[in-house]
Amino acid sequence: MNPSRDEFVQGSPSARRAFYADVRDEDLIVLVQEGQKKAYDELVARYKGRLFAFILRMVKDPTLAEELTQETLIRVYIHAAKYREIAKFSTWVFTIATNLVRNKMRQRSRRPYTLSLNPAPDEDEMPVDPADTRADTTAQVERAELGELINEATARIPEKYRIPFLLREVDQLSYEEIQQVTGLKLGTVRSRINRARNRFRQLIKPMLRNETLLAELEQIEMRAVREKELGQDDNQDDN
Amino acid sequence: MRCNKARDYISQELDAVLPPAATGKLRDHLDACDECRSYREDLALGQRLIAATEPQLPDNFEWKLQLKLNQALQDAAGQTSYRWHEERGDRWAWLRNFGAATAVGLAAVLALAMFFGPLEQAPTPTGSRPAVAASDRRPLFQPGAGGLYRPAAQRMVSAGGETMGRTSGLLDRSWSGTNTGDLRMIQRLRAENQQLKAILLQYQRNTEMMRTRLDTSAAEALDLQHDQ
Structure with a gap:
């Protein structure tokens, strides 16, 4: 399904959600490629919670998890034109998120760390x-x-x-x-x-x-x- | 079936990807193994815990996302225009800049030189340079006799009571008319001039003599032809 601009309903988030309820993620990203910002908002609404839950449980820091979730969604918008339907949209989004998380964790591990004089048992x-x-x-x-x-x-x-x-x-x-x-x-x-x-x-x-x-x-x-x-x-x- | 294998099957069963052939085997094992049954219950409970504790995003998440997105788009646009400038700036840009800087520098030096100009002062017998008041400075291109720079025919300097035309550009820079070094140079140039004159005279004489000899031999040759 690929709704045209004329069919598009301007309204509240719930109205938008109802309008796009039956639209697949892969069709929404095509609409984003065509410049429909509301389609992007719908994708954000669908994925922000899942992405945040995944990233938070990876990095354990809520502030950092929020930043990485935003970064993932920004990349989805900026690089929307690069998406091709050879894979599911969710796969593409989580690949972006996983790469960002891995990079962040690698950066963290490279940071110099301090050793405590009172060694604690291995957590x-x-x-x-x-x-x-x-x-x-x-x-x-x-x-x-x-x-x-x-x-x-x-x-x-x-x-x-x-x-x-x-x-x-x-x-x-x-x-x-x-x-x-x-x-x-x-x-x-x-x-x-x-x-x-x-x-x-x-x-x-x-x-x-x-x-x-x-x-x-x-x-x-x-x-x-x-x-x-x-x-x-x-x-x-x-x- | 061993417990390790059964637990692998339990994990697949939770994800609904266990092949039907293995389902029966797993059921048989679970009927007989309390530990694996407990294991399966724990995994199911763990899944419920994860699902029930899904973290909540802050209320202003979308607003912050929008701000960041706008910023990212602006940055992307800025980078694009920056690249465009980079591509446009060709490899000779540095030369143009260098040329412009050099021209400006030269103009500044010339302007300063014209403003301050060389000082005109009367030659002193001792050769020492007296202190010059600012009022003694004279403009370069003043009409009449007052200007320091005059047409070449008028440019004369006084040296040791004699008057001579300045022909060397080198002398212009440091000539004061009072420096003994300048006088020595004039004397040396005069001596060189004398020597050159003598050499030139000698060459002229030799040339004249050779021409006379050539004329004589040519006439003799002609006479011999007539005789034959």
Whole structure:
């Protein structure tokens, strides 16, 4: 589907979303190539959350993650003309994001670091403890705090396993798409996701046996379902 | 089936990519293995945790993105025009700039030289140069007798009570009429002139003698022809 400019609806973001609801990402980027800024806004609305979630769990720093998400989306706009439909749009976007993240992490690793005189145990070997101050599950665990714990756990997965793992778990990319983004073989993608899951399980194991936390998780899920239903109702009202 | 293999299958099963042939084998293993069953539950719970804790972007994200995008587009446009200037500036630009700078520099030097000009002063017997007041400075191209620079025919300098025309440009720069070095140079040039005159006279004499001999031999040759 390729809506013309005459069909284009000027209006609120929800009206725009409704107008573009059935338009594929690959068609939207073609519209961006033709100069339709609203099509780009729709792509931003579709991808900003997924990109931010992926990048934040890679770099663990919210400010940096926001910057890299913006940088990714800016590159999508500036280099829109270079996109060809030989791959899915999502693959192209996540390839850009993955390259930016890798470059940033490489820059970080090159920075000189200081050594502490009081050597701490290797953090990677320590499971995330929900009983510490950052994860006080006896009190009301906020969604953000729980998210921070998950971010911390994912950040401890070695980078080569983490990228395919997050592309699969956070962004729901297929194995073939992950293969295209990372340039790995299909079997390697599968085994790395499996290893990352195993590692992630070890890191969050204390949380998995925590009844309060599991109850909170159920509440969060129920709230999310309710918000989704409300959002759908709003869209129907706009129409 | 070993547990490692079963866990690989569990991961594929969660992603809905496990081949149907392996599904039955996995089910059989899970029926018999509590650990792998627990493993599968943990992975599913981990997926739920990740999905439920998706981080939220700041409210002003799109506004900031728009600002950055505008900036990036401006930068891209600026780079383009910069490149255009670079391409336009040819390889001789430096020479043009150098030539212009040289011309300006020369003009400035000339203007300064014309403004300040060489000083005119009376020759002193001792050869030492007295202090010159600013009022003694004279303009270069003043009409009448006052200007320092006059037509070549009028340019005369006084040296040791004699008067001679200046012919050498070298003398113009440092000539004061009072410097003993200048007088020595005049004497040396005079001596050289005398020597050159003597040499020239000798050449003229030799030439005359050769011409006379040539005429005589030519006449004799003609006479011999007539005799024959």
